[in-house]
Amino acid sequence: MKRIFTFCTVILMLFASAAYAFADETETTSECVVESNTLHRGDTVEVSVVLSNCPKLKSMGIIPTYDSDVFELVSAEWLLIGAFIENFDAEKEVASVAFVNEVDANGKVLTFTLRVKDDAAFGETSIHPKMSVRNGTETYACTEVETKLTIACKHNFTDCWNNDDECHWQKCQVEGCEATAEEGEHVYDNACDAVCNICEYTRTIEHTYSTVWSSDGTQHWHACVVCGEKKDVEAHKFVEVAENAYLASEANCKSPAVYYKSCSICGAKGVETFTFAGVNSEKHTGNTEVKDAVEATCTTDGYTGDIYCKDCGSLLQEGTVIKAGHSYSEEYKSDEEKHWKECECGCKDAEESHQFGDWKVTKKATATEAGSKERSCSVCGYVQSEAIAATGTGQEDNPTTGDDMTWIYLLGIALSCGVGSITLYNKKRQKQ
Ligand SMILES: [Zn+2]
Ligand SMILES: [Zn+2]
Ligand SMILES: [Zn+2]
Ligand SMILES: [Zn+2]
Ligand SMILES: [Zn+2]
Ligand SMILES: [Zn+2]
Ligand SMILES: [Zn+2]
Secondary structure, eight states, X not given: OHHHHHHHHHHHHHHHHXXXXXXXXXXXXXXXXXXXXXXXXXXXXXXXXXXXSOOOEEEEEEEEEOOTTTEEEEEEEEOOSSOSEEEEETTTTEEEEEEEEEEOOOEEEEEEEEEEOTTOOSEEEEEEEEEEEEETTEEEOOXXXXXXXXXXXXXXXXXXXXXXXXXXXXXXXXXXXXXXXXEEEOOOSSTTOOBOTTTOOBOOOOOOEEEEEEEOSSEEEEEETTTOOEEEEEEOOEEOOOOGGXXXXXXXXXXXXXXXXXETTTOOEEEEEEEESOOOTTSOOSOEEEESOBOOOSSSOEEOOEEEETTTOOEEEOOOEEOOOOOBOSSOEEOSSEEEEEBTTSOEEEEEEOOBOOOEEEEOOOSSSOEEEEEEBTTTOXXXXXXXXXXXXXXXXXXXXXXXXXXXXXXXXXXXXXXXXXXXXXXXXXXX
């Protein structure tokens, strides 16, 4: 059902358009056809005159019609075949053609060439073919369709800036063209930049000067807070003002306080100095010397000495007594019998007999060779050594020590010489 309806609609539409086309065909029209509707000064353009819906004819005249301020006609040429007259009157700018028999002349019938004048006004213009179509004495009405063309400028914006207080723009350099480009507000680096970075327009600016002085070693000035521009530049006026801000060195017992000179206008600290008021006897320089120092001996007291200020001679600190007293060595000194500690002066302290441990055999005695033994003091480390007599032939295994043998030997002597000799021997042995 739907398909049938669609089909009927299409049929109706085709009929309607055919009816319209038929109505159209009754009217003879001619128009100018060009390749491009946009033209430039100096361009040469070929225009084709196209005839449509025209009944058979015997002759035809065409006057190319245009604005003569914009175009000039260069040439014209008929495209029809079989004419017995075919000409173009360049002076009157009229093209005419005639045939013996009537012909069908629909389609391109004539081309003519126009040149856009070098001073043609920019903008819209139009052309049309002024027609005269005849068949013998009968003249056909013909609708001449206007063709609109635009004469455009090939702009030239080469770096020619225009400007006002706020903006800049480029204007086309071609005469008669009012086109503009690159329009925008001026561009400055900062509030104090007077020249636009793009168009170089120069404006008047007002710097924002600081109320606080700026300065270097020799001058002071007020500087712009934005760009640093200086004004009120003048040399410092140095005066002597003893304020903490200008203090170079404090007063002490030797020298008065030293201040830098300062500018009375901007307050800048100078390089030159001046002294102010007297010395300060309470504040010493720190240079000291020690007087009346006495070294202590083993028997007499010494003195550390008094500390004086080297610059003003004031007594800063009294010394203290250094007690007399021997100074004993850490190490023990010893002889065969005793050990002690000794002062440099020769005095002895903690003197006592060695405290020997047990003997230790360091070499066993044999039948023919003497051995040895030793013992040491547990306090000072003194080592006492003694020989062990040889045991004699066949006696190697005898456990009796050399020492025992000595005593046996001595016992014999003692029996003959008495106890006194034994004591003497013992003392001798210890001294070995
Ligand atoms: Zn232009
Ligand atoms: Zn600018
Ligand atoms: Zn500034
Ligand atoms: Zn100053
Ligand atoms: Zn002092
Ligand atoms: Zn001493
Ligand atoms: Zn000892």
